[in-house]
Amino acid sequence: MILFEHVGKRYGGRFEALANIDFRVQRGEMVFLTGHSGAGKSSLLRLIMLLERPTRGRVLVAGHDIGRLHPSQVPFYRRQIGVVFQDHQLLVDRSIFHNVALPLEIRGVEPREAARRVRAALDKVGLLHREKALPIELSGGEQQRVGIARAVVNKPSLLLADEPTGNLDPQLSADIMALFEDFNRIGTTVMIASHDLALIARLRHRVLRLREGRLIADEEAA
Amino acid sequence: MSRQPPARPRGARSQRTRSTSRFRGWLRHHRAMSLDSARRLLQAPLASLLTMLAIAIALVLPAALWLALDSARLLDAELDESATLTVYLSHGIDEAQAGRIDEAVDAQEGVARTQLISSAEGMAEFQQALGLNDALGRLEHNPLPASIVVVPVDPAPKAVRHLAGELETLSGVDEVRLDLAWLERLRHLAELGSRLALALGVLFGLGVLLVVGNTIRLAVESRRQEIEVVMLIGATHAFVRRPFLYSGAWYGLGGGLLACGLLGLGNQWLATPVSALAASYGATFSLPRLGPEGSATLLLCSTLLGWLGAWIAVSRHLAEVRPR
Numbered sequence: 433m434i435l436f437e438h439v440g441k442r443y444g445g446r447f448e449a450l451a452n453i454d455f456r457v458q459r460g461e462m463v464f465l466t467g468h469s470g471a472g473k474s475s476l477l478r479l480i481m482l483l484e485r486p487t488r489g490r491v492l493v494a495g496h497d498i499g500r501l502h503p504s505q506v507p508f509y510r511r512q513i514g515v516v517f518q519d520h521q522l523l524v525d526r527s528i529f530h531n532v533a534l535p536l537e538i539r540g541v542e543p544r545e546a547a548r549r550v551r552a553a554l555d556k557v558g559l560l561h562r563e564k565a566l567p568i569e570l571s572g573g574e575q576q577r578v579g580i581a582r583a584v585v586n587k588p589s590l591l592l593a594d595e596p597t598g599n600l601d602p603q604l605s606a607d608i609m610a611l612f613e614d615f616n617r618i619g620t621t622v623m624i625a626s627h628d629l630a631l632i633a634r635l636r637h638r639v640l641r642l643r644e645g646r647l648i649a650d651e652e653a654a
Numbered sequence: 655m656s657r658q659p660p661a662r663p664r665g666a667r668s669q670r671t672r673s674t675s676r677f678r679g680w681l682r683h684h685r686a687m688s689l690d691s692a693r694r695l696l697q698a699p700l701a702s703l704l705t706m707l708a709i710a711i712a713l714v715l716p717a718a719l720w721l722a723l724d725s726a727r728l729l730d731a732e733l734d735e736s737a738t739l740t741v742y743l744s745h746g747i748d749e750a751q752a753g754r755i756d757e758a759v760d761a762q763e764g765v766a767r768t769q770l771i772s773s774a775e776g777m778a779e780f781q782q783a784l785g786l787n788d789a790l791g792r793l794e795h796n797p798l799p800a801s802i803v804v805v806p807v808d809p810a811p812k813a814v815r816h817l818a819g820e821l822e823t824l825s826g827v828d829e830v831r832l833d834l835a836w837l838e839r840l841r842h843l844a845e846l847g848s849r850l851a852l853a854l855g856v857l858f859g860l861g862v863l864l865v866v867g868n869t870i871r872l873a874v875e876s877r878r879q880e881i882e883v884v885m886l887i888g889a890t891h892a893f894v895r896r897p898f899l900y901s902g903a904w905y906g907l908g909g910g911l912l913a914c915g916l917l918g919l920g921n922q923w924l925a926t927p928v929s930a931l932a933a934s935y936g937a938t939f940s941l942p943r944l945g946p947e948g949s950a951t952l953l954l955c956s957t958l959l960g961w962l963g964a965w966i967a968v969s970r971h972l973a974e975v976r977p978r
Contacts, residue, residue, distance in 0.1 A: 481886065483886070504890075507885070507888045507889060507890045507891075507893075508888065508890075509888075510885075510886065510887065510888035511887070511888035515886060515887065521879075521882075521883045521886070523879075523880050523883060534883075534884065534887060535887045535888065537683070538884060538887060538888055538889045538890075538893055539679070539888075540675070540676055540678070540679020540680055540682065540683060541679065542675060542678070542679065543682070582887070
């Protein structure tokens with residue numbers, strides 16, 4: 433599903449965020465990406481989201497070299513990926529329902545069909561009863577679950593998450609991770625960047641370890 | 655139901671439903687964004703009104719000048735009628751000869767119509783115009799020659815001059831007079847005016863672009879996070895642009911409507927003194943009005959300018975958020 437070949441990323445010609453990264457993630461896998469802050473986790477995810485382009489090597493997603501995508505094709509590529517952010521990135525002036533509906537609105541999905549899918553996604557994260565609320569009225573854990581609902585409402589084949597449990601207490605973090613495992617179980621490829629080592633160790637999935645922009649370990653699922 | 659053609663290839667049909675549903679989705683987004691952007695404008699009525707007023711003021715000056723030129727063009731068309739030549743016949747030509755010459759002139763190519771003025775008629779007109787009945791009455795015989803007033807087909811100065819040359823060669827013709835200089839001067843002035851209006855129109859049009867562009871730039875700034883999020887989840891540039899383009903178009907339309915209103919007010923404000931002035935010259939003249947066609951043109955231009963200003967502002971922002 434994801435293939436990195438000798439990928440390097442420099443910023444401003446000096447700072448080397450990533451160097452010679454090689455790995456492959458199979459379709460349907462669940463992978464953790466870990467390392468200290470500044471190790472290059474976010475940069476790696478940004479390359480997959482095509483927010484940035486590598487300075488060396490190439491990145492293949494679903495068999496396509498995404499470096500060769502024409503700028504006009506980038507939006508359609510991004511629609512196949514669900515992304516969960518540490519700070520949720522919810523739109524503060526829209527209800528939970530409309531936040532989750534956003535990817536469908538972008539795709540031009542017919543409103544009745546969209547409403548059905550939004551409610552299904554909200555139901556999956558246990559927030560169907562809050563659909564009319566604004567993001568600010570929700571707790572941090574609930575906001576993160578809205579972010580996950582938005583990421584999966586499109587039924588993406590690839591789900592990326594950047595520190596999804598960054599600001600949550602251990603119990604809430606475990607709940608969020610369980611949600612990701614549920615989506616993985618129905619066939620979604622999941623890649624999660626996290627520095628919560630204790631939690632990752634308990635979950636027993638494949639772990640990619642980064643240090644100072646290099647891939648120092650690739651531990652298979654136990 | 656039974657009339658439906660059986661067993662159409664499935665692939666083609668699903669392709670078609672997909673593209674029609676995509677088109678419906680596109681229309682739906684247009685409708686939603688036009689309403690949404692209008693609502694946002696109404697949420698800050700004072701700020702929106704000020705922007706529209708700035709646009710309106712930028713539009714009023716060139717529009718007013720254009721109107722003035724339009725009425726000048728009407729005047730010009732009337733003046734074309736007066737681009738006549740006067741053919742003076744030689745002395746000693748009697749009425750029968752004059753009639754034959756008149757026929758010959760009338761038959762000349764480029765002549766629309768003629769009017770023969772005998773020497774007696776010329777004298778009568780002269781006396782009436784100058785009020786010199788007594789003085790002229792004392793003259794022993796009429797010193798005025800017979801003349802023919804010629805209305806040319808083509809009132810352009812070049813054509814008139816050419817026609818005058820031709821008429822001068824006819825026998826029995828003493829002199830052909832044409833007074834074109836003042837007409838040409840007027841034409842040059844009108845040309846100058848219309849170029850001035852065009853230059854002002856372009857300048858103030860740029861002004862409208864800047865006003866809208868700056869307003870939309872601020873709107874884009876305030877919705878930066880929203881733009882980033884929707885682009886992250888796969889919004890196309892067109893999708894991001896759409897609400898702002900509608901805002902720009904609304905600003906332009908509002909500005910255009912205000913400009914129409916201002917022009918109408920100005921017309922009312924000036925109508926009384928202008929008609930009084932015209933009456934003092936013994937003429938009837940009313941200020942030109944924009945009319946439905948002119949209003950439609952003004953509104954169309956202002957809306958397009960608003961749209962274009964927004965397009966430029968948003969595109970600049972979108973260029974900044976491209977993947978590097």
